[in-house]
Amino acid sequence: MTTACDHEHPTRPPAPLAEPEVVARGASILRAMGDPERLRLLERLAVGGEHCVSELAVLSDAEMSTVSQRLRQLRAARLVSRRRDGKHVYYAIADEHVADLVRSALEHAAEERGEAR
Amino acid sequence: MTTACDHEHPTRPPAPLAEPEVVARGASILRAMGDPERLRLLERLAVGGEHCVSELAVLSDAEMSTVSQRLRQLRAARLVSRRRDGKHVYYAIADEHVADLVRSALEHAAEERGEAR
């Protein structure tokens, strides 16, 4: 590593940071949320409650297979839960904290749109 | 599109969703946050205030060039701001809302670690 820099940096008290696994987990959550189609799915589930895959496919105008793949990633990140009822599989937001994350992200994205103020 | 499904879905009142640009912007924010190294940078800036690039390079044990690239992405997503002071360039969290997002994501990631309860 050709690392950096000779000069004296302001010797701050080294702030206490989250543990690596927490950061890794956080990043994986955010990455899972960080795709427009998946974020849209999360929003739909957060706002409208549980939906089955075929329903989500129609609503997002996509192949069921594609939607299933997206849900798979969301499930891998533990952002959604799954429930089978006969032929159908219903997905829902895993918990309120996830719903909150979705809401704040969209809120923040919406806010700066009018830049005004 | 070989779309899906014959059966009648529960005819929910179609929930009002965010506009596509908002979702796109939200996703781009989340994607920028969704990498362990970049999330760590954000955390550091959120917790310890502004830092210059060389300082961040040392702290994250990475090439300055690499750190600069990461900061570039964060800046493209408007998550951090930049200030030049002589030879140095100082980066900081763009606004409190971003800091909040970082905090809630890490908080959520930390919470479920003990699964217990």
Add this chain to the structure above:
DNA sequence: TCATCATTTCATCGATTCATCAAGTGACGC
């Protein structure tokens, strides 16, 4: 102006991601 330090940009390349299609599984009704 020249040298030097801090930072950015560029080009490269291996790794990941995403949508799609085809094939597989699982539950139901006949």
Add this chain to the structure above:
DNA sequence: GCGTCACTTGATGAATCGATGAAATGATGA
């Protein structure tokens, strides 16, 4: 059992990402 509907999985390929080293830029001071 057999067919069918709802869904998942696996394989493929195009697109994008992320780290790196080398070359450029920008500010400072001699």
